[in-house]
Amino acid sequence: MEYFIQQFINGITLGGVYALIALGYTMVYGVIQLINFAHGEFFAAGGYMGVILLAYMTGAGYLETHPFLCIAGAGVLTMAYTAFLAMGVERMAYKPLRYASRLSLLVSALGMSIFLSNGLMLTQGVFDKPYPSELTHGGFEIGPISVGYLQVIIVGMTAVLLVGLNILVFKTRIGMAMRATAQDKIMSSLVSISSNRIIALTFAIGAGLAACAGMMTGFYYGSVRYDMGFVPGIKAFAAAVLGGIGNITGAMLGGVIIGMVEVFGAAYISGQYKDVFAFIIMIAVLYFKPTGIMGENVDDTRV
């Protein structure tokens, strides 16, 4: 039983990480129906920017004197940086293809993904970089079960962001414009919504979330690497689709399910096949519900 609970905690943390990335994925998808392969790279760029800033602060001696202020500052700067990066990528690589075939867009995104991860490698080197994780590595124990503060923070953060994003999308003017842009770009421009701006904004928010996830995983796992974005990117994509792509709550649910399946697959069956279980569950769900768990039955021509 303890074993089960411990694994459950592991699963929900991993699921939280996937969900954090998937949230950004699904937002971008929701607005322009693009499988943004570069999203994993935004995640990695966020992780790197975090480590660069924190290392600088450590070197300059600020981190010792004001640890939490520094972490918060680094977080804000990292998210801003990554949002800026995403907006640039969108402007350069995706905007010219707004009315082109979706496959062209997909290849452009793939190109960007390769470009960005290699750019990170060239500028930051091939070695993994350590996070100053001493600050956040504490935890507490409930009986035989140990829980890390960071696990709590990751799960809490995911929940808070889920609520926040839902409010943003469903309760605000900007969110309404986002949904309108997602449904009909021409009509939304006829009601004076600048779809280019909304799309840029969505990319910025999505990348900000990815950067946040990148820093969290940096703290949680202790290091970042230039190619860290690829596998979580694919998993997050799977999570987003599993939950019904374009749906924020669905992305969260999908992330948690994939995380859980992986952890329990590894815990009770075999570690080497855990990704297989995750994908099989995903395929099975999609087979019975082809639009994902929370997906709406959108009309055929638009899927």
Place this chain on the structure above:
Amino acid sequence: MIRECKKVLKPFVLGLLWLLALLWPLLGIHPDGTLSFANAFQVWLYIAAVAFVCVFLYVLNKSGNLDFAARPAAVLHGRVSEAAGRIPAKAWIGLLLGFALIYPQITGRYEQDVAINVLIYICLGLGLNIVIGLAGMLDLGYIAFYGVGAYSYALLNTNFGISFWFSLPFAAVLAALAGCIIGYPTLRMRGDYLAIVTLGFGEIVRLILNNWMTLTNGPNGILGIDPPSFYFLSFDGGLSFEHLYLKKLHYLYYIALFLAVFTIIAVRRLNFSRIGRAWESIREDETAAELMGVNTFLLKLLAYAMGAVFAGLAGAFFSARMRFVSPESFTFLESALVLAMVVLGGMASIPGIILGVMALIVLPEVFREFELYRMLAVGGAMTVMMVFKPRGLIPAKRVGTRSEEKEG
């Protein structure tokens, strides 16, 4: 000229400033608590200079200041294509084939190796084209069929000693079977749901290859696969068959050439057949196709199976050439690469795909000298080519708007 300058200048300057803002933190913030500027500026200046030359040429061209060079070039181009037009297409194909046939005689090992890669990927690209270009289904796990083909021959050969030529049909059939298995549950899905499911299947196949130790020897791969062989009639010491293994690279080149030509002819035939038209109708509008009496279920399955057949053939050849297979050759990146070739070249256009394959195989080899910058350049080139030629290098003539893209 001034007007063009103004129009271009603002985004250009903004873009460069943006780049600087993104680049500097990566190069200028150091873990010892210091900041530096020189390094980032230097890199940035290089990029800015190159970008400036490109933009300058663009502006010149736009404003007509390059006419003195562009006009004769256009005339020349016109004359050449006119002259080329006078020679019938068959002659061109003959010429091309002739060149392909003498290619190993005039080149070294390395060029032949690259050419073999090109030919293998032509098979893969054209096979994937059946699924994506003709039937209009996005497949991100295509490389799995390649893996099935490769492992089929590897296992048949190492376990039962079956020769390459006898294994080919087995590899094709097994790959087609895998195509049906993957195709079946995905038939109800469309668009991006299909994409992730095929991606998932691709990963599953790779992970199984990597983990099923008793069958595939896992990550160690399978060693000691026989290269393709021929039986020759031999007369010394009475009539007997001589078994000759084709280890030399240029023999392998010819086999690859044969496979590629076979694939090109087959795909071309399919493209203009009844089935090809039915696939196109599914691509353009699945619901309408169904209403017109097209059996979309069977045809979509057939598209997967046919696409898989060519990948299976290519895979069998791949393992025969390498004499070694391991799961590392069948990763998602490989699927993405084949997809990029198809889209880059121009979906549903055979010459386009061939050109796309050449671009993506030859480019990294050209950049091989630059080592670290190689993949950076390849990634950048993919995006740039898409931005400037979104329909591919040689777009197909028969492609209409796909139903899923009508919205824009």
Place this chain on the structure above:
Amino acid sequence: MRKQLLTMLVLGLILVPFAVSPAATKTLRIGSMSPLTGPYAADGNDIKNGTLTAIEIFEEEGGIPGFDEIELYPQDTACDPKQAVAAANKLLNLEVVGVIGAYCSSSTIPASETLAEEDIPMITPASTNEQVTERGLPYMFRMCGRDDDQSKVAVQFIKESLNADSIFIVDDKTTYSQGLADGVEKECEKAGIEVLGHDHVNQGDKDFSALLTKAKSKGADVFYMSMQNHATGSLMTIQAKRLGLDAQILTQDANMHPNFIKVAKDAAEGVMVTFGYVDESTPEYKKYAKKFSAKYGEIGAYGTYAYDAATVLLKAIKESGSTDPEDIKAEIMNMNFQGASKMVKFRPNGDSGSNYIVFVIKDGEYVKYWDPAKGKL
């Protein structure tokens, strides 16, 4: 259609100038193959830099008679068999006389088959899979140890020094890491150590909590970690410590890397590593280390072996005065000298033996701990 054909023809012709006609200069060309891009780029660059260091030192000491300069052609394999074969073919085209590499066993094996067609000697500084030298290739040599040697030492250590009864094994599913892990499992069974589990993770995984929780619940005495890459190793160590896994962590040579400690920090304390013994007090090592770190910074796990491999090749060419593979081989077989990593002496199959010992990480340093011949140090 015709215009397109024309374009294709032009593109096809572009391929032709690839033919690099080797000029008749007095340059000694040697090649190196290692993953310069991709997840193993760190070790791959280490190999390239080690080889370059050897060439520099050789040239400073007078070079090779008959050649004005020695040029290295480093090729990227990306740890991908296909690219490795392409790289091998490219090196053949460049008419190199010998090749240092590759890193991943899965690249070395097919690349060596290609090189063998033209009888080019190949010395691997890092591929430890048994098959590398067990295929009867005449010009295949190995500078590092073999997986089966390492696993024997590891198990001997577990039994004799740690006095452990049970073990939990993890590998990350590569030719190398799984081969080694399987070897350890086999040796353990022979030695009567109970194997409580042997699990695998996949390349690119970052979260090992499920597996580590499982390992913890089994309560093994030793947690054996066999990783292709020290990045995975350090992540797993951090998570193991955080989860409160109190088994002794024992791992292998890939985790013998400064960055392992840099990333894992406190969690790395007490981790034990089997690694080929490099006597850092020899003048040969010092000479190499000074040169290497001056130019390329920190010395990684395979730089030293690459240095020795290149030295062996160059020495063989110099002393035999020939670039004929048969002469080079004869010279290599005769060698017996102190290299930077170890005493260099080759066996008939191309192996050069190994001297694995156990290190422990103490105060952020790798400290020698145990030698199979001498016991605790």
Place this chain on the structure above:
Amino acid sequence: MAAPLLELQDVHASYGSIKALKGISLTVYPGEIVAMIGANGAGKSTTLMTICGIVQVQKGDIFYRGTSIKGTPPETLPPLGLCQVPEGRRIFPRLTVRENLELGAFYRRERTAIDRDIDQAYSFFPILKERRNQQGGTLSGGEQQMLAIARALMSRPKLLLMDEPSLGLAPKIVQKIFDIIAEINKEGTTILLVEQNANLALQTAQRGYVLETGAISMEDQAATLLDNPDIRKAYLGE
């Protein structure tokens, strides 16, 4: 006559390689309803999309209130009082009726005025008030058309471009929609109406243009056009 509100001068536009507009010139004066009739594919909808900046002008110019709006992005036009009810209504299907209305006033910031306008729209179209929390996609065709008109009115337009408001609606509802159009016009909004139902359109409008394969073939008072035997034959089915 007063200065024209909208003026198209020899406008050319194309979709890809297909030339859709081959030199359209038309004028709309403040306060009137102008009808544009023509067969399927004559370029009526393209004209409206070109005015709104969705389709790019290749040659010629468009003036709105005396200034050129050629090449301005579409989203800058509603604040100027130029608004369109597009063909097929283009209701946001997964937004509620109220949200659709709010989007109509997207560029406006004053909350209270918007709420007042929404209430006004509800009193104008009581059915929308009943359905206010339903998703747009669940409404019937007529209700969607009303929503589309109400949404356009939310931006307080000076010039309203209407594309096929009768398309796919039952005759009874069509009549109702045209009554509404007349009423909107009476309250001071100028309307450029594109219609296939030439009879109704010309009855409602003051002036009319006839479009044939991308060019204006006839232009006159609506009543005159209605009496023209050629028109009657070609567009009124007589």
